[in-house]
Amino acid sequence: MPFTIEARDLTKVFGATTAVDRVSFSVRQGEIFGFLGPNGAGKTTTTRMLTGVIPADGGTATVLGHDMRTDPVRARQRFGVVPETANAYADLSAWQNLMLMGELFGLERRPVAARASELLGVLDLSERKDQKVQAYSKGMKQRLILAMALLHEPELVFLDEPTSGLDVRSAHLILALLRDMNREGTTIFLTTHNMEEANRLCDRVGIIRRGRLVALDAPERLKSAIQRIHRVEVSFDREISGSDITSLEAVVTAEREGDKWRLVVDDTGVAVRAVVDLAREQGAAIVTLNTPAPSLDEAFLQLTGEEMP
Amino acid sequence: MNPAGTAEQARRAWAIAKKDIRIYYLKGPVLIFGVFMPVFLFLAFLMGGRQLPLAFLVSGLVGMTLFFTSTAVSPAIFPWEGQARTLERLVSCPVRIETIVLGDMIASTLFGIGITAVTIAIGLGLGLPLLHGAVLVGAVLVGACCFSAIGMLLAVPPTNVPSNIMMLSSLIKFPLVFISGIFVPLEQLPSWGLALAACSPLTYFADLIRYAFTDASYFPVGIGLAALALFTLAFTAVTMALHRRTMPRRM
Ligand SMILES: Nc1ncnc2c1ncn2[C@@H]1O[C@H](COP(=O)(O)OP(=O)(O)OP(=O)(O)O)[C@@H](O)[C@H]1O
Ligand SMILES: [Mg+2]
Numbered sequence: 001m002p003f004t005i006e007a008r009d010l011t012k013v014f015g016a017t018t019a020v021d022r023v024s025f026s027v028r029q030g031e032i033f034g035f036l037g038p039n040g041a042g043k044t045t046t047t048r049m050l051t052g053v054i055p056a057d058g059g060t061a062t063v064l065g066h067d068m069r070t071d072p073v074r075a076r077q078r079f080g081v082v083p084e085t086a087n088a089y090a091d092l093s094a095w096q097n098l099m100l101m102g103e104l105f106g107l108e109r110r111p112v113a114a115r116a117s118e119l120l121g122v123l124d125l126s127e128r129k130d131q132k133v134q135a136y137s138k139g140m141k142q143r144l145i146l147a148m149a150l151l152h153e154p155e156l157v158f159l160d161e162p163t164s165g166l167d168v169r170s171a172h173l174i175l176a177l178l179r180d181m182n183r184e185g186t187t188i189f190l191t192t193h194n195m196e197e198a199n200r201l202c203d204r205v206g207i208i209r210r211g212r213l214v215a216l217d218a219p220e221r222l223k224s225a226i227q228r229i230h231r232v233e234v235s236f237d238r239e240i241s242g243s244d245i246t247s248l249e250a251v252v253t254a255e256r257e258g259d260k261w262r263l264v265v266d267d268t269g270v271a272v273r274a275v276v277d278l279a280r281e282q283g284a285a286i287v288t289l290n291t292p293a294p295s296l297d298e299a300f301l302q303l304t305g306e307e308m309p
Numbered sequence: 310m311n312p313a314g315t316a317e318q319a320r321r322a323w324a325i326a327k328k329d330i331r332i333y334y335l336k337g338p339v340l341i342f343g344v345f346m347p348v349f350l351f352l353a354f355l356m357g358g359r360q361l362p363l364a365f366l367v368s369g370l371v372g373m374t375l376f377f378t379s380t381a382v383s384p385a386i387f388p389w390e391g392q393a394r395t396l397e398r399l400v401s402c403p404v405r406i407e408t409i410v411l412g413d414m415i416a417s418t419l420f421g422i423g424i425t426a427v428t429i430a431i432g433l434g435l436g437l438p439l440l441h442g443a444v445l446v447g448a449v450l451v452g453a454c455c456f457s458a459i460g461m462l463l464a465v466p467p468t469n470v471p472s473n474i475m476m477l478s479s480l481i482k483f484p485l486v487f488i489s490g491i492f493v494p495l496e497q498l499p500s501w502g503l504a505l506a507a508c509s510p511l512t513y514f515a516d517l518i519r520y521a522f523t524d525a526s527y528f529p530v531g532i533g534l535a536a537l538a539l540f541t542l543a544f545t546a547v548t549m550a551l552h553r554r555t556m557p558r559r560m
Contacts, residue, residue: 048560053557053560071313073318074311074312076402076403087393090393091332096331104324104399104403105312106403
């Protein structure tokens with residue numbers, strides 16, 4: 001089966017930094033592919049090369065069978081893009097922005113109007129469709145950008161952090177629409193640094209770090225990797241010796257930072273109980289007690305077998 | 310439908326032009342650089358006290374008006390869109406860079422033609438005899454295309470700060486007006502001035518307008534029109550090639 005997206009040795013160099021370094025992966029038809037990485041990892045740069053907005057310095061991007069270097073127009077006719085920092089035209093209304101998209105995709109006026117109304121309805125923008133985008137909230141603008149990307153019923157959608165900075169309701173509307181579209185066969189390429197989102201939504205994820213693809217897997221494996229790391233952070237109102245803490249049940253390592261102890265544990269419940277017992281025995285009060293969720297960084301540091309910093 | 314074909318891309322360029330017309334015609338800098346500035350420049354020149362015939366004044370005014378209006382819209386669009394972050398959205402659509410450049414040029418051309426038509430109507434209203442209507446129309450059409458291509462060329466440096474481009478444009482546009490036989494008739498120029506004037510498309514345009522109103526011109530009409538058309542083709546080709554190269558750096 002031909003791949004919907006095929007990146008081979010994609011490379012982009014900005015001056016002295018290699019933003020994307022020989023990245024290769026492929027996305028199957030009908031898949032939701034998550035592209036994860038911390039800030040500055042090269043997600044946006046990779047997405048821009050895949051959509052043909054910037055040329056690759058090395059390697060090839062083939063999307064829907066079209067080489068993005070030589071045949072970007074016909075490829076773009078078939079996919080939709082929600083760029084990371086894109087805006088709709090603030091001086092136009094939502095409706096005018098959508099009609100402009102219709103013309104730029106060479107679509108017929110009548111079906112476009114029907115499709116636009118439908119999308120505005122689904123994304124809860126119908127009531128203010130004739131208002132200038134200037135007056136929209138961030139969430140409304142982002143939903144409009146999504147509607148603009150979906151107007152021509154693309155087979156594939158690229159989204160670069162479509163939910164970043166949005167409230168729960170806007171994010172939910174967007175993710176629900178993506179899931180529905182995927183169920184009807186649309187392939188989705190989603191860039192995010194939100195692990196939760198990737199876990200819930202994606203069939204497969206690629207993790208990029210400092211321009212290099214460091215993992216390419218189903219999120220299940222990613223998740224199990226995260227679940228092997230548990231952390232507990234605790235501080236007491238008096239001095240507790242390090243050896244007492246390290247010898248507690250379920251505690252793997254303990255590190256002191258200011259008045260706070262950072263523990264890596266293999267079972268959060270057991271460890272917390274042990275910490276509470278220790279405090280009671282020594283007559284100390286617990287000032288703070290946290291069980292922070294593992295960060296994306298930690299997860300893929302473990303995934304790639306690197307040491308924790 | 311072949312989305313990458315010329316006919317389809319031309320249609321999409323028109324959609325881009327309509328968008329530009331809606332959004333950018335009424336922006337402050339466009340009105341200031343495109344309308345008020347040439348008017349005041351011309352008034353200053355009118356009050357200079359020199360006894361010049363009305364036909365010469367009007368051809369100068371028409372020349373300046375078309376030049377400033379047609380170069381007012383196009384240079385600012387890319388920096389504006391880069392700053393407002395609408396450009397990446399546009400570039401992600403199935404349009405070539407050349408199509409976007411063409412769309413912006415069409416909007417700029419129409420702005421120039423519209424305002425120049427008003428200027429000419431006023432001249433005619435003041436009793437100026439029009440001797441060669443066809444030459445006037447032809448010169449305005451080709452000239453507007455030529456100047457909007459120049460405007461687009463001024464927008465090649467990939468900055469997303471509109472005022473930088475506005476400044477750069479003024480730096481280039483004003484000297485061009487002074488070497489183009491608008492303030493001093495070509496016949497009175499020394500030979501080095503004439504050589505300089507021959508390099509400016511505005512010279513040929515103003516000369517054609519003078520011919521349309523007075524039946525007198527420095528260059529033969531055919532040469533004037535041909536020179537203007539050649540400049541248009543050359544500037545359009547160069548600006549499209551350069552924008553193709555610099556567009557990725559605007560992202
Ligand atoms: N136009 C550019 N010019 C110079 N450097 C750039 C440019 N675009 C990106 N970079 C650099 O390339 C690297 C990757 O950036 P990129 O925007 O792709 O990261 P990202 O993974 O999308 O990050 P974020 O999560 O913050 O969006 C960064 O070091 C960035 O500074
Ligand atoms: Mg990014």
